[in-house]
Amino acid sequence: MGESGYGLLDRTLMEKITERWHHGGVGVILLHVERAGSAELSALRQWMERERRLFWHYRMDHDHYFLLGRQREDVRLDRLIVQSTESLREYLRQANASGMQEGAGYAIGSSAIYPSGVGRSAESMIYGALKEAMNAVSRTLAQQAVGRSKARMETSPIEQDPIGDAFQIGALAKPIPVFDVKTRVSEVGKLFEMNERVQGAVIVNGNRPVGLIMKEKLHQLLAGPFGIALYWNRPIEKIMDDHPLIVDADTSVESVSQLATARDHAKLYDVVIIKRDERLLGAASIRSILECMTNLRTEEARTANPLTGLPGNASIVREMQRRIAEGRPFAVLYADMDFFKWFNDRFGFSQGDALIRYCASVLQEETKRLVPDGSFVGHIGGDDFIVMADDWQGEALCRAMLSRFDGGVAAFYGGAEDLNVSDRSGRRVDQEGVSLSVSLVRWDGERPVTPENLSQAAASLKKLAKGRRGSAYVSGGVFEMHRGEERNQRGASHGYETTL
Structure with a gap:
């Protein structure tokens, strides 16, 4: 195995991908693990250690992103991805004695990144491949949700549909760390260092959300030659994104999905800030928004x-x-x-x-x-x-x-x-x-x-x-x-x- 990364679509990752795709492309595998116990985490580590083509791993909440580099003697990239994906599934199936099956806690999506063609940037192709893998996982999760919904209907036909509850973006709001605009960058950086699962923080002026800082962006900024010296003791408002996507809680998930996916590539994975009466309610990840949209589309087709x-x-x-x-x-x-x-x-x-x-x-x-x-x-x-x-x-x-x-x-x-x-x-x-x-x-x-x-x-x-x-x-x-x-x-x- 190669090394673990701390961000998606950062410059180091771009360089590592372009170094490897000349041998026929790079494979992308996305694993979503909803309930990972010690057995599953151990199986995941074993697979990573034995997967010799793995050169990049990044974790974001319940999602694990893996990049595989094809070698000269390997089979075609599409077959290679299938083989590696099946190997990962097998490790997870064996993670517990009951034989964990896909649909009982995890979903896998995959895609490929091929050498750049004329007019397409590396960033554009990598973004497209990651999005394809995310959509594949979303479809699997949607099928699982429909299956669980049918099972519930058989036992409790009057139970309210959770998909309908999430039609407004406010239903997807989750707690997120909050800092005042005058907070020093050092305090935010220490929070990110101490909390691996925290991926971002909302910046407020009083109770009103005015900015966003993502862990990945902060790390990139501080990783420069003079990053810490320049920014460590400055107010967070100097480096925050002062034009994040902020929406009202009553806005439809569909409208927010369109706004979020239309953002610049650099902001694609930034959380969406949700407010109610100009006060911060919480935030939603692009992952949860796309999953909700897939569930809605599946439900619409079913009904x-x-x-x-x-x-x-x-x-x-x-x-x-x-x-x-x-x-x-x-x-x-x-x-x-x-x-x-x-x-x-x-x-x-x-x-x-x-x-x-x-x-x-x-x-x-x-x-x-x-x-x-x-x-x-x-x-x-x-x-x-x-x-x-x-x-x-x-x-x-x-x-x-x-x-x-x-x-x-x-x-x-x-x-x-x-x-x-x-x-x-x-x-x-x-x-x-x-x-x-x-x-x-x-x-x-x-x-x-x-x-x-x-x-x-x-x-x-x-x-x-x-x-x-x-x-x-x-x-x-x-x-x-x-x-x-x-x-x-x-x-x-x-x-x-x-x-x-």
Whole structure:
């Protein structure tokens, strides 16, 4: 084995990689160990001692990064990585008598760094390889999380989904050391020396976070010829990053993930500072953010409606929560086909499925046409759909959807002439064919609201829309009384009803 490093993407590491990749590349292995006991740590040390190609090892919390240098007589790099990865797995499996399996405490990802091509810097390729390994570990952890979630559902079907809890970045906040801006660099350096697992510290002015210092960056600064002499007794504010990524606790994990991964390579692994009411709440590592995003994507794919592929109920609730947290006015459109049961009974389930897919395409295409950015279309189930968009776009969306639906639904009747429909009791209704009812609920972004409030208002307005003949929509605010409700004794429309 070579040597252990103290940082990722530092200059020494760059030099060691470029020294070795001319023999066919460098292998990257990332090991995430959630619960490492003495047996696992001993097995890891044994593997490192016997892996003769290992020349760099770096540990960050639960993550171990290994770099392997290919030698002239070795097999191809991709095979070499597979062999070394399997060897590592075998050591971990043998770490305890029960035969520890991947999924019971660890995950492994790997990638390769090949000699630089034209126009690509060493930093760029190393960054890409590390990110690929991180994504592989995230996918494994996400699969494990889904498996644990399914197991919990079998024993406790009402247990709350932990993935949904982490939709806002505040749920990922962890404690982090804090120093005042006037603290000397020497005090911060001593903390890092005494605490191996501490990777960074937040710098505050009063209670307000204003900067960040990462252990790796401090070590690099002090390692220079005059580093200690120049900085050791100076205030930490002189060398801190005074433009770190600071986000509000209510910001969505997805938004933070986009901001974090868009940072310069030099800041990619810096923690994200989380605040609430301008006070420090904690910090989240890029590792935890990417893992949460992978879990969210996996959950979205698992709960998507199989007929239309649209997001299901879990994603719908999270989208509502995200919009409410942002505090901007938005509209919820709740769409439901009228007399769909009659259509199913007369034309068959296959045509019924085709009609549901047609309705989904109408909502998707019209929403994309009128609201290309910032909209959401979900499938609640059966013939019920939901659309979310900015408040001012709601009326136009309703009119376009109803017009488009009515213009194409006739094709599903196969030329049938008698289209007089009947309700669920078999009674004739004064209408021909299937129609679409939409409720349009507006929220002003000010009065406190919950997804339950929005759903109840949408259901109430949809009943009014279904009372109209043909396709129609009815609009109103979340907390307004609508015609037919108990306290609205005169049944006035308040100008909220609109019919095509």
